[in-house]
Amino acid sequence: MPMRMSTIAIAVGAALAATPAPAADGEILINQAEVNAGSITPGAAAGYPATLSRAGRYKLTGNLTVPAGQIGIQVTENDVTVDLNGFTIRSASPGQPGIGVFGVPTDANRLRLMNGTITGFGDFGVSNRQSFGAESAIIENMRIVANRAGIFIGPGAQIRDSTLANSEGSNISCVKNCLIEGNVIARAGGAGIAMTGGKVLGNVIVANTLWGLAADVTPIGFGNNILVGNNSGGAQVAGPVIQLHPNGLRAGLPVISQAPIF
DSSP states (O other), rough: OOOHHHHHHHHHHHHHEEEHOTTSOOOOEEEEEEHHHHHHTTOOOOSSSSEEEEEEEEEEOOOEEEEEEEEEEEESSEEEEEEOOTTEEEEEEETTTTTTEEEEETTTTEEEEEEEEEEOOOEEEEEOOOOSSSSOOOOEEEOOOSSSEEEHHHHHHTESSSSOOOOOOSEEEEEEEEEEEEEEEOSSOOOOOOEHHHHHHSSEEEOSSSSSSEOSSSOEEEEEEEEGGGGGSOSSSSSSEESSSSOESSSSOOBOOOOOOO
């Protein structure tokens, strides 16, 4: 009997070790070792992507280094919050294909991402783009820098209090009716922001290769932004905008773009 009880205890201990323990506040903790072990959420395979298939709160306790061609964190359920907790999700091979955080279309509504850095990915820093689905994401207090494209996001997203910089393409692309507020948006190889509808408020938009803001067919509410040195000092804004409050436009005036934005 003692031998049997000992065997059971070992088995139970092993099972508990394979399941990430929640933090005191109920958040599931994520780090490189937990991703390599798998089972951050039930049924997830070991290694990347770290798949989050249950609603709830997740928190990084260390940096994540993602192999080339992989997704760092893949969200497949609605109402998921990921707190990077000051840590970084980075590509192990900067510039090679990969995505930092990906919300699976139609199954990642109300994704919330905060408090960290995503860098080095050859596709997107953050993407959940879909014309229908993957709606109403919130991205705040993030540094999304030196990716091929920064954020490519679906309808109704809010991007706030973040730094988006050094993307090869656009720093922010939003399909429809996003709120872009209080960010620093700089040095994109394309436009600083490319979007359809929504509002752009209180941002510093600097030194992007194309326009600071490129509006597609639906007008964008635009106010309290500072735009400097975009489009080689030419027109800082392209497409239909409605000025809600004065903007600081160092060079050029808004113009109607003749080319498709997306």
